[in-house]
Amino acid sequence: MRYISTRGSMAPADFTEVLLSGLAPDGGLAVPAELPQLETEQLETWRGLDYAALATEVIGLFATDIPRQDLQALTAAAYGPTRFPAPVVPVTPIGEVADALTLVGLSQGPTMAFKDLAMQFLGQAIPYVLTRQGRVLNILGATSGDTGSAAEHAFRGQEGVSVVMLSPAGRMSDVQRAQMYSLQDANIHNIAVRGVFDDCQSLVKELSNDAAFKAAHSLGAVNSINIGRIAAQAVYYVWSWLRTSDHLPHQRRSGHLVDVCVPSGNFGNIYAGFLARSMGVPIRRLILATNENNVLEEFFSTGVYAPRSGEATLATSSPSMDISRASNLERFIWALLGPQEFMRRWAELEETGRMDLSGEVARMRKAGFVAASSTHSDRLEAIRAVHEATGLLIDPHTADGVTAARRLMEPGFPTMVLETAQAAKFPETVAEALGTEPPVPPEVAELLSLPQRVETIDNESAPLRAIIEERALRPTQPHQD
Numbered sequence: 001m002r003y004i005s006t007r008g009s010m011a012p013a014d015f016t017e018v019l020l021s022g023l024a025p026d027g028g029l030a031v032p033a034e035l036p037q038l039e040t041e042q043l044e045t046w047r048g049l050d051y052a053a054l055a056t057e058v059i060g061l062f063a064t065d066i067p068r069q070d071l072q073a074l075t076a077a078a079y080g081p082t083r084f085p086a087p088v089v090p091v092t093p094i095g096e097v098a099d100a101l102t103l104v105g106l107s108q109g110p111t112m113a114f115k116d117l118a119m120q121f122l123g124q125a126i127p128y129v130l131t132r133q134g135r136v137l138n139i140l141g142a143t144s145g146d147t148g149s150a151a152e153h154a155f156r157g158q159e160g161v162s163v164v165m166l167s168p169a170g171r172m173s174d175v176q177r178a179q180m181y182s183l184q185d186a187n188i189h190n191i192a193v194r195g196v197f198d199d200c201q202s203l204v205k206e207l208s209n210d211a212a213f214k215a216a217h218s219l220g221a222v223n224s225i226n227i228g229r230i231a232a233q234a235v236y237y238v239w240s241w242l243r244t245s246d247h248l249p250h251q252r253r254s255g256h257l258v259d260v261c262v263p264s265g266n267f268g269n270i271y272a273g274f275l276a277r278s279m280g281v282p283i284r285r286l287i288l289a290t291n292e293n294n295v296l297e298e299f300f301s302t303g304v305y306a307p308r309s310g311e312a313t314l315a316t317s318s319p320s321m322d323i324s325r326a327s328n329l330e331r332f333i334w335a336l337l338g339p340q341e342f343m344r345r346w347a348e349l350e351e352t353g354r355m356d357l358s359g360e361v362a363r364m365r366k367a368g369f370v371a372a373s374s375t376h377s378d379r380l381e382a383i384r385a386v387h388e389a390t391g392l393l394i395d396p397h398t399a400d401g402v403t404a405a406r407r408l409m410e411p412g413f414p415t416m417v418l419e420t421a422q423a424a425k426f427p428e429t430v431a432e433a434l435g436t437e438p439p440v441p442p443e444v445a446e447l448l449s450l451p452q453r454v455e456t457i458d459n460e461s462a463p464l465r466a467i468i469e470e471r472a473l474r475p476t477q478p479h480q481d
């Protein structure tokens with residue numbers, strides 16, 4: 001598979017070339033120039049594979065320049081038993097809540113959120129590419145919780161890579177803090193900034209825009225636009241489709257259509273589902289779920305995309321979805337409109353801050369998209385309903401998904417809700433919903449008791465630059481111990 005830029009002026013490149021590059025040189029995002037088509041007979045041959053083996057097949061469609069044997073080793077390491085308990089992604093019918101509703105457990109990894117599934121693959125693939133190219137990478141990022149911890153757990157102890165992660169001092173949950181700050185690996189650097197998440201992100205932007213500093217210190221990112229993350233996320237759409245049709249008689253399997261509901265923020269997770277659907281995975285609809293920050297719900301309902309500022313973004317009880325400018329949406333709009341029309345309409349967005357595609361809503365439906373948003377009280381109700389009916393605890397982001405699924409699901413079509421985090425990561429909202437504190441799982445209790453290591457800096461770039469100058473890996477010194 002070759003990749004081109006949404007903005008139209010990047011020469012076609014291979015997977016391993018775009019894996020480390022972030023934005024394309026023209027400011028766009030890398031998209032597949034062409035998608036292979038999967039026949040259902042092909043999908044059927046994958047039914048008996050375990051998760052790592054299926055990941056080799058699906059990621060292999062995207063990473064055609066990684067030799068198959070190498071890819072096998074990468075997925076075996078990323079999805080092995082030390083990172084995820086078998087079967088990696090459990091699929092659990094919850095017909096007691098609503099007929100034909102199924103939870104897809106994406107949060108069994110080391111940081112209890114779905115970002116582990118993609119990040120653990122990067123944690124193998126990026127060091128592999130760096131070694132072949134004789135390079136090092138210092139990953140600089142800002143996190144409000146889930147991304148930073150997933151990245152640190154994926155890259156800890158890996159050669160040729162370090163992680164410098166900024167987080168807002170005192171503004172993460174106890175579990176999120178413990179997941180990051182308890183890591184003692186020499187290549188992990190946690191920096192708490194006296195400020196909010198936006199301040200952390202501004203510091204990252206300032207340093208990344210300083211081309212000389214960036215080059216001198218081999219700085220890079222693994223944010224949600226990374227194409228390797230998208231490829232790794234496509235795997236579980238295939239996996240869960242196979243699992244919901246496992247019990248069907250053979251002759252009914254191939255035409256078996258499902259709906260998938262995805263709690264969304266930066267549009268990275270659901271974009272991978274859109275690619276899977278475009279390649280022929282029998283997904284009927286992609287149900288996009290948002291919280292009160294409903295920019296994406298508005299887009300798919302009305303066709304108007306009007307990103308909001310940081311100040312206009314509400315702090316909700318599903319905080320990982322508090323996003324009002326979805327960085328991956330550009331990829332979908334490019335696919336929807338085609339390259340020429342995309343350039344024209346994107347210019348309109350950049351000039352006016354808004355894009356009116358109300359004439360395209362029918363095409364969005366044809367591409368599978370419908371959307372719904374939910375509120376804090378919807379989340380509480382969904383957590384309660386699932387718990388009462390099944391005894392299972394779901395987290396507030398998954399509750400947004402259950403709410404949207406219950407609102408939009410239709411009889412006759414199995415509906416899968418992607419479970420994006422574990423309840424134990426967001427215990428306050430779960431306690432509010434149930435009226436009692438949920439039990440603390442033993443591994444969480446142990447995590448919370450570990451010693452923590454973090455440096456706190458003022459909201460200025462000088463101390464951050466000093467830390468990077470002192471600690472960043474250099475090509476001649478690939479391992480720092």
Ligand SMILES: *Cc1c(COP(=O)(O)O)cnc(C)c1O
Pocket residue numbers: 113114115146147224263264265266267268269270320321397420421
């Ligand atoms: C990141 C995240 C989301 C949003 O996913 P996107 O790919 O940004 O749309 C939803 N839920 C949880 C728990 C997350 O960590």
